[in-house]
Amino acid sequence: MAHRQLSWLLHRGRGLASTIRTSYGFDYALPLRRSITYMPRPGDGTQRTVTLIPGDGIGPLVTSAVVEVMKAMHAPLSFERFEVSGKMDKVPDEVMASIRRNKVCLKGGLATPVGGGVSSLNVQLRKELDLYASLVHCFNLPGLRSRHENVDIVVIRENTEGEYAGLEHEVIPGVVESLKVITKFSSERIAKYAFEYAYLNNRKIVTAVHKANIMKLADGLFLESCREIAKKYPGIKYNEIIVDNCCMQLVARPEQFDVMVTPNLYGTLVANTAAGIAGGTGVMPGGNVGAEHAIFEQGASAGNVGSQRLVEQKRANPIAILLSSSMLLRHLRFPSFADRLDQAVMAVIREGTYRTKDIGGTSTTQEIVDAVIAKLD
Template sequence: MQPVSDIDTPATITVISGNGVGPECVAAAVTILDAAGANIVWDEQQAGEGVFRRGVASGVPAETIESIRRNRVVLKGPLGTPVGYGEKSANVTLRKLFETYANVRPVRELPGVHTPFSGRGVDLVVVRENVEDLYAGIEHMQTPSVAQCLKLISRTGCEKIVRFAFELARAEGRHTVTCATKSNIMKLTEGELKRTFERIAGEYPDITAQHMIVDNAAHQLVKRPEQFDVIVTTNMNGDILSDLTSGLVGGLGFAPSANIGAEVAIFEAVHGSAPKYAGTNQINPSAVVLSAVAMLRHLGRFEVAERVEQALLVTLEEGGLTGDVVGYDKGLSTSDYTRRIIANLGRAPTRTNVRAHQPIRLPRHSATQGTAPVDQRIVGTDIFIQSTAPSSAIGPRLERLTDGSPFHLKMISNRGTRVYPPTGAITDEVDQHRCRFVLTNPHTTLHWQNIIDLQRRIAHHFDICHVERLLTIDGQPGYTRAQGED
């Protein structure tokens, strides 16, 4: 996607007003951009609550998808999902449909917005992988009492988000990128991001790269947030950390975001639709306005973006805040706040610096479906069974079932902890048991048929609810041990 940098050339943008307070906030941003001379043609489309009520299960109608495919840039308000309608979030659906893999959430201390962190110089960006991880939304009830959610992390996804984080740091003149993971516990999934980050960091010698365990990152963000510049992290971690960082600077009403992909970019406020406040004309539209500023930069229209951002900062320096921020009896209405920003176009803030921005060089990636290993071998299988019997009774039965097969039962775990052979520990058991079978002769060549034969034996006696291969990939185990497993 090529940026429309020529201000004399109209840019056609898909605009989705959204639900609840969305239409008021989006209208404010559109009015300000028009007044600033952004030269944008607004292609109005719908998604979210009203679309769900029309019977469109995704919340995103075909005409909206076609508009986005045509225009490639979107400004949108928050979308609601009414109870009893639809399934997946329309917000998440839009991000996934157009592979907007990078969620960018900048936070900075704003003038006139007082928080316990005022004066600390908070100015950072959370770069969140946006389409993988637990947000793949692949869940199953394994038994009536045990639910499972698959955490999917790909090497390609990690490479894309890590490179994007470094490129953003360069574009904004930032000096440090911190990778926040839970790789000390999830060594394969979260560990993939850590390993990718450490491998790619060497390509950016001008940027300081550091890794931090995500819980420590949360601790450090509250203790000393000014130490951070860019934080790159996985989807779930980024969702949590970015809401935390918004709280450092005044809340979600001041939290813009961008969802960037190779082909499409979606700009939106982080906050929700807040339907109880819809139509009150008291809502703070700053998050949507600042999202629109990011959109202008994405389009290459840096001068008008800076003009709008400066006008908003001048308004805040002069004490202009809406009723939902300072109280409805003394705050500005949404429309008055909008008019003040427009009146301040062309003025520069006196106490707040505006960070210089350069175009972000989006990483280029091949359409490869994965990396072919030099050597990939099946060395066993984990078969998950449903049973209310204790592992002490299940284990001997499974050992007898492996007679004459290439496998032996190595162990049984329950909720990730080895319970058979017994360790002497005291562990509660639920009705899902992971039974790990490995080769008796490690030099045997295994095929799926061997695993299927073993499943048939077990299925005569137990309900099987899940099966996984145990792989070695280029000589390294592609699976983790249970707690207490030798």
């Protein structure tokens, strides 16, 4: 049920505003009405423990921002912190035990070495916890100028197979074979998640991204699975698009896309392209979810560990992970806290006084945090 809860709670705030709706579903010019539609179950207000992995680079800086804002809101969360680096051979056993126990994790970026024999810990986490669905929300933020308007794209990608399976070996010196694995089981469940998300969140179109004109068996199986699931959701329009044409269409007319479902590698490319179009990777939230566990982190991966200069100057953008932590709050059935956080973040962006360099300002991470806290109800 965890994926159903994430899907439903993620956009529960839509329609609460009095008159003006932004692409994120809220009205920040007028106060939101109090809702009585969320009736908590007994025990829903109990404090929850969240595993915290600050990560590498800017990770400790932006995750500390989340902890500070949660404390200011008196959110019913406590954090169990573990130091993990992408340079490690594997995720420590005590960290895996913590996530399995708490069910939810907030994570900064973990550096992934380029080349060499060290595998990505990000991928290890997703595979070991079977976090098969990655969700990245790329949308125009009110007050933040971008090249395109009316961008509101949700990229849902399969998180455990494809090229990310990491099945590579050297056949003979100088010849390397890399296997792309796609199964009907995983293709059907990611397609079902995408259509279920669209159905529960009043989305109208699901577009499958593929390269079946070349990879006729692997991507052909992915498309076949999407088509079968699409028949069960007649109220949702289903499209297909080849990945190279998809990238061109994204930079030309991104407003045509709604929910996009992809195999693993294509999803990374599409999500980062859509994020760049809508305002940058520093402001796009995301999460990885499976049947039992969920990890929330910056949505688009490009630059998620930042540069050493950002760390030294303490000017990393915390907006993406703050909005991801709002998703976390909804996942844990704390919607009123999520609404407050969303409103505060959007108000800061809309006013434009405090912004980090990547979105046209000179503010420090702490100045953004202080501004968000000042906007909390």
